[in-house]
Amino acid sequence: MTGIPEYVLDLDQRDPLAAKRREFVLPKNTIYLDGNSLGALPRNVVARLDAVASRQWGEDLIQSWNKHDWIDLPKRVGEKIAPIIGAASEQVICCDSISVNLFKLLCSGLELNPARSVVLSQKDNFPTDLYIAEGVQNLLGESRCQLEVCAADQLESRLDEDIAVLLLTQVNFRTGELHDIQALTNAAHEKGIVVIWDLAHSAGVLPLELDAWGVDFAVGCGYKYLNGGPGAPAFVYVARKHQEKLRQPLSGWMGHKQPFEFSPQYQPAQGVERFLSSTPSILALAALDAALDVYQDVDIKQVRAKSIAMAELFISLVSDKLSAGSLTLVASMPSAQRGSQLSYSHPHAYAMAQALIELGVIVDFRRPDILRFGFTPLYTSFVEVWRAAQILVEAVESRLFLDSRFQQQHKVT
Amino acid sequence: MTGIPEYVLDLDQRDPLAAKRREFVLPKNTIYLDGNSLGALPRNVVARLDAVASRQWGEDLIQSWNKHDWIDLPKRVGEKIAPIIGAASEQVICCDSISVNLFKLLCSGLELNPARSVVLSQKDNFPTDLYIAEGVQNLLGESRCQLEVCAADQLESRLDEDIAVLLLTQVNFRTGELHDIQALTNAAHEKGIVVIWDLAHSAGVLPLELDAWGVDFAVGCGYKYLNGGPGAPAFVYVARKHQEKLRQPLSGWMGHKQPFEFSPQYQPAQGVERFLSSTPSILALAALDAALDVYQDVDIKQVRAKSIAMAELFISLVSDKLSAGSLTLVASMPSAQRGSQLSYSHPHAYAMAQALIELGVIVDFRRPDILRFGFTPLYTSFVEVWRAAQILVEAVESRLFLDSRFQQQHKVT
Numbered sequence: 001m002t003g004i005p006e007y008v009l010d011l012d013q014r015d016p017l018a019a020k021r022r023e024f025v026l027p028k029n030t031i032y033l034d035g036n037s038l039g040a041l042p043r044n045v046v047a048r049l050d051a052v053a054s055r056q057w058g059e060d061l062i063q064s065w066n067k068h069d070w071i072d073l074p075k076r077v078g079e080k081i082a083p084i085i086g087a088a089s090e091q092v093i094c095c096d097s098i099s100v101n102l103f104k105l106l107c108s109g110l111e112l113n114p115a116r117s118v119v120l121s122q123k124d125n126f127p128t129d130l131y132i133a134e135g136v137q138n139l140l141g142e143s144r145c146q147l148e149v150c151a152a153d154q155l156e157s158r159l160d161e162d163i164a165v166l167l168l169t170q171v172n173f174r175t176g177e178l179h180d181i182q183a184l185t186n187a188a189h190e191k192g193i194v195v196i197w198d199l200a201h202s203a204g205v206l207p208l209e210l211d212a213w214g215v216d217f218a219v220g221c222g223y224k225y226l227n228g229g230p231g232a233p234a235f236v237y238v239a240r241k242h243q244e245k246l247r248q249p250l251s252g253w254m255g256h257k258q259p260f261e262f263s264p265q266y267q268p269a270q271g272v273e274r275f276l277s278s279t280p281s282i283l284a285l286a287a288l289d290a291a292l293d294v295y296q297d298v299d300i301k302q303v304r305a306k307s308i309a310m311a312e313l314f315i316s317l318v319s320d321k322l323s324a325g326s327l328t329l330v331a332s333m334p335s336a337q338r339g340s341q342l343s344y345s346h347p348h349a350y351a352m353a354q355a356l357i358e359l360g361v362i363v364d365f366r367r368p369d370i371l372r373f374g375f376t377p378l379y380t381s382f383v384e385v386w387r388a389a390q391i392l393v394e395a396v397e398s399r400l401f402l403d404s405r406f407q408q409q410h411k412v413t
Numbered sequence: 414m415t416g417i418p419e420y421v422l423d424l425d426q427r428d429p430l431a432a433k434r435r436e437f438v439l440p441k442n443t444i445y446l447d448g449n450s451l452g453a454l455p456r457n458v459v460a461r462l463d464a465v466a467s468r469q470w471g472e473d474l475i476q477s478w479n480k481h482d483w484i485d486l487p488k489r490v491g492e493k494i495a496p497i498i499g500a501a502s503e504q505v506i507c508c509d510s511i512s513v514n515l516f517k518l519l520c521s522g523l524e525l526n527p528a529r530s531v532v533l534s535q536k537d538n539f540p541t542d543l544y545i546a547e548g549v550q551n552l553l554g555e556s557r558c559q560l561e562v563c564a565a566d567q568l569e570s571r572l573d574e575d576i577a578v579l580l581l582t583q584v585n586f587r588t589g590e591l592h593d594i595q596a597l598t599n600a601a602h603e604k605g606i607v608v609i610w611d612l613a614h615s616a617g618v619l620p621l622e623l624d625a626w627g628v629d630f631a632v633g634c635g636y637k638y639l640n641g642g643p644g645a646p647a648f649v650y651v652a653r654k655h656q657e658k659l660r661q662p663l664s665g666w667m668g669h670k671q672p673f674e675f676s677p678q679y680q681p682a683q684g685v686e687r688f689l690s691s692t693p694s695i696l697a698l699a700a701l702d703a704a705l706d707v708y709q710d711v712d713i714k715q716v717r718a719k720s721i722a723m724a725e726l727f728i729s730l731v732s733d734k735l736s737a738g739s740l741t742l743v744a745s746m747p748s749a750q751r752g753s754q755l756s757y758s759h760p761h762a763y764a765m766a767q768a769l770i771e772l773g774v775i776v777d778f779r780r781p782d783i784l785r786f787g788f789t790p791l792y793t794s795f796v797e798v799w800r801a802a803q804i805l806v807e808a809v810e811s812r813l814f815l816d817s818r819f820q821q822q823h824k825v826t
Contacts, residue, residue: 025471034475041471049462049696057642058438058454061775062447065825070643072824097691099665100513107552123677128666128691131679135664139520139553149677174675223692229470230483230695251548252512253541260826262587262780264536264562266544278510278541279636282643283462284694362475367675411485412478413673 004383011309011382016302023294024227024379031361031384031391035341035374036201039227039291048290052283064282073285074233074254074276080292081235084300085199085220086209091240093272094288095254095280098200098219098234102132102167104248104275105217105236109165109194110136110145111246112216116164117142120193123149126173129198133167152177156187163193171201171339174366175331178206178339182213189214200224203235205307205340205377207300210237217242225340225376226295228288236275243271252277294378306377307340310385314342314373317389327396330370341374346396350413351406355395358406361388365413417796424722424795429715436707437640437792444774444797444804448754448787449614452640452704461703465696477695486698487646487667487689493705494648497713498612498633499622504653506685507701508667508693511613511632511647515545515580517661517688518630518649522578522607523549523558524659525629529577530555533606536562539586542611546580565590569600576606584614584752587779588744591619591752595626602627613637616648618720618753618790620713623650630655638753638789639708641701649688656684665690707791719790720753723798727755727786730802740809743783754787759809763826764819768808771819774801778826 012018025041026032032040056064065071077094085092095101106119119133133147150158152172159166166188170179181197188195197218202208204225210218216239222232238246247268253259254276257267268274312335318327330343346352346369353365364372375385395401425431438454439445445453469477478484490507498505508514519532532546546560563571565585572579579601583592594610601608610631615621617638623631629652635645651659660681666672667689670680681687725748731740743756759765759782766778777785788798808814 025467027472027474030474032474038470038475040474041466046463046466046471049466050459053454053459053462053642053700054438057451058459059440061440061443061445061453062451062777063770063775064643066823070825096509096513097665097693099667099691100509100663103663127669127672127675127677127679130677131664131666131669134679135660135662138660138664139662229466230477231692231698232694247548247551249548249552250513250516251544251551252510253544254512256540256544259540260780260824262540264540264543266540266547278512279644280510281645281694281697283700284697285644287466287696357476364475367673410479411673412483 004386008313008382008386011313015306015382017306017377018381020294020298020378021381026379029360031388032380033373033375033388034362035364035372036224036376037364038230039224039376040379042227042291042294044293045229045287045290048286049283052286070282073282073289074280075273077285077289077292078235078272080289081203081226084295085203085218085237087211087237090271092235092237093275094222094233094235094285095276096234098198098221099128099132100250101219101234101236102129102196102198103136104250105196105219106133106136106165106167107249108246109196109217112194112242113164113192116162117144117146118163119145119147119165119167120155120158120163121147121149121167122152122155124172124174125149126169126198126200129167129169156184159187159191159193161191163191166193166195169198169200170206173201174370175343176338176341177331178337181215185213185215201339201341204295205303207304215239222288226288227291229284229291231284232288233280233284236272238272238275243274246274248275250277254278254280298378303377307375308335310375310377310380310382311335311338311342313382314385314389317386318392321393322396340376341372344371345369346371348401351401352395354406354408355401355403356392359391359395361391417799421795421799424726428719428795430719430790431794433707433711433791434794439792442773444801445793446786446788446801447775448777448785449637449789450777451643452637452789453792455640455704455707457706458642458700458703461699462696465699483695486695486702487693488686490698490702490705491648491685493702494616494639497708498616498631498650500624500650503684505648505650506688507635507646507648507698508689509647511611511634512541512545513663514632514647514649515542515609515611516549517663518609518632519546519549519578519580520662521659522609522630525607525655526577526605529575530557530559531576532558532560532578532580533568533571533576534560534562534580535565535568537585537587538562539582539611539613542580542582569597572600572604572606574604576604579606579608582611582613583619586614587783588756589751589754590744591750594628598626598628614752614754617708618716620717628652635701639701640704642697642704644697645701646693646697649685651685651688656687659687661688663690667691667693711791716790720788721748723788723790723793723795724748724751724755726795727798727802730799731805734806735809753789754785757784758782759784761814764814765808767819767821768814768816769805772804772808774804
């Protein structure tokens with residue numbers, strides 16, 4: 001490893017977010033550029049989990065639902081997420097998973113547009129979004145729900161009055177390419193289409209203004225940039241104007257107006273709380289709740305500026321050193337048009353990812369041939385980005401990835 | 414408090430499960446007869462949560478999905494639950510909540526019986542079961558799903574060939590009355606009806622033989638007798654014979670045959686894994702996984718015998734001391750026909766529950782007028798049952814519950 005250039009050290013020195021790194025547990029000798037399948041562990045989560053398990057569950061037992069206000073955690077966590085996505089109060093609730101929440105929203109979107117049946121999505125949307133739409137189609141029949149997919153650049157021209165719901169993910173999970181939420185939402189609304197945005201790779205790292213952009217519905221992930229832990233609960237955004245019209249189908253008791261009346265008839269709760277289904281995992285919610293405290297004093301615009309600067313540093317370091325050919329930047333538009341990741345294709349991408357992990361740089365592999373580098377401005381430094389680029393260049397040039405030990409297939413890639 | 418009678422001390426001395434109590438964290442000066450809305454904290458859960466958070470998430474980060482086999486936790490936890498409910502391997506999986514899982518199973522049950530539309534349930538079933546059936550009805554329309562409810566004693570005579578699905582909870586949450594799963598399943602099958610059993614208050618405390626009884630589907634709760642923590646993940650049982658025929662509607666990526674292929678088309682996984690939807694909370698699953706270790710050497714028949722003995726001790730102590738009238742045992746059949754709880758009605762049941770809690774006996778109130786005492790044989794002693802009965806008798810006789818401080822309404826009751 002050669003010496004770190006001054007300008008890289010300087011980038012860290014001038015970084016307004018540099019101190020945030022200390023709020024995370026980060027393993028030594030590892031550069032964590034996972035992009036982003038699991039955010040790092042915020043330090044305060046461990047103490048919070050212990051308090052919830054040992055003191056609340058262990059000592060106060062069932063009374064904790066009142067005493068420690070477990071019952072309002074889905075709402076409280078939703079209210080912490082709201083400013084991060086540009087939502088006023090009482091429109092975000094934290095519960096279930098993206099998949100389950102998409103099911104609720106797809107059925108709700110179809111309910112708002114009963115004379116139409118097409119759900120339009122992107123053919124390379126994150127698969128679970130398409131699978132859930134398939135599930136709704138299979139259950140309701142094509143007369144009520146018909147999934148249609150097209151390429152990203154065909155979406156806008158396909159918006160027409162047969163489409164009930166436009167279901168899109170802002171950041172493409174493979175390439176990082178970004179949709180313009182405001183422009184697509186406006187174009188869809190002009191045709192009377194309801195829009196659902198999946199913010200899995202957006203929330204916490206891209207400036208979002210859901211209210212100002214007039215978004216109808218959104219879902220997002222607790223375990224990526226929000227650092228809520230593996231499989232953390234997801235969130236749902238439902239614009240206030242739609243809330244009272246809807247009765248989502250997973251109408252479990254936690255979404256009831258008065259769950260502890262134990263009435264035999266369902267009556268939806270006021271507002272976004274009707275999107276709750278069932279007793280939430282308090283351990284999982286508490287971990288996310290603690291993780292969100294890290295965001296209390298964070299300006300997402302600074303996060304975005306740092307993320308772009310990191311991507312540009314990485315691109316410049318890698319493309320300066322590598323002759324064109326084997327490693328190709330997949331989405332080579334300006335960094336402002338990508339999420340907080342860079343994707344490179346490589347014919348041996350899987351083995352390359354394994355080799356990089358062995359060398360201490362954690363990246364993702366995404367089929368068929370993508371190496372995904374994520375930049376998490378709250379805990380990654382410019383020096384790390386610089387080092388990771390050096391290691392990548394060395395790994396490509398040394399052809400280390402050809403070693404058979406990097407071919408071993410894992411269950412999760 | 415008078416001296417503890419010899420025969421009560423003797424019951425504890427002869428209790429083959431007495432040593433299990435040491436595996437739980439239990440607060441001092443509290444008799445925990447919550448019945449059962451939240452099982453107590455198993456000691457090993459705290460260490461497991463810390464290991465999963467600090468060591469796995471904190472140090473191994475995204476690699477933990479492989480390195481610590483997070484990806485198979487839903488299956489592994491399901492396999493630990495299987496023997497507790499009398500199920501052979503590969504029929505139980507742990508995920509989501511009872512409500513969400515009931516939605517999957519109701520849609521599956523209707524799919525197995527496409528020429529029928531009635532879902533029959535009990536009018537005093539636990540409300541979320543009815544709400545979810547209402548949700549399916551509302552979504553699919555009455556031509557495909559029509560919820561009908563009747564009293565418990567009308568169920569058997571109502572079983573007829575217009576009924577697609579019989580949806581029942583084994584233990585009535587208010588009264589503790591027990592259904593005979595085998596008899597009702599047989600009677601339903603004779604009419605071609607698919608049966609879904611909700612085992613919320615059964616799993617871990619009642620001997621269950623789902624395979625031997627020919628049950629089609631079941632759901633159950635991780636946070637009651639299985640002690641998995643507040644809002645722990647639920648489980649789904651799908652009899653092997655049905656698995657390959659079904660394609661449940663919440664078809665998220667974790668139920669895909671090869672989720673990490675990221676194929677745009679959904680293909681259900683083999684077997685019960687197709688009932689998974691989405692990325693599970695590893696914190697929540699790991700807590701339940703650790704909690705289930707407590708059951709490794711437990712004979713559920715001993716649990717049941719102790720539970721019945723405790724109920725009979727409590728009944729005898731309370732009815733010996735109280736003149737009839739204000740406190741009435743709700744389901745006065747033999748204890749073998751009730752779950753692991755006793756319910757007493759009282760005109761001031763809410764205030765009485767608050768008074769008992771202040772006196773150190775944690776019980777549940779259930780509208781409109783029920784005091785629910787739960788018996789958890791793994792961590793409750795006969796001496797505690799005896800003490801709780803003394804305290805109840807004193808509270809009734811002293812009319813302590815009339816004090817205005819016990820009227821205060823809590824969010825969760």
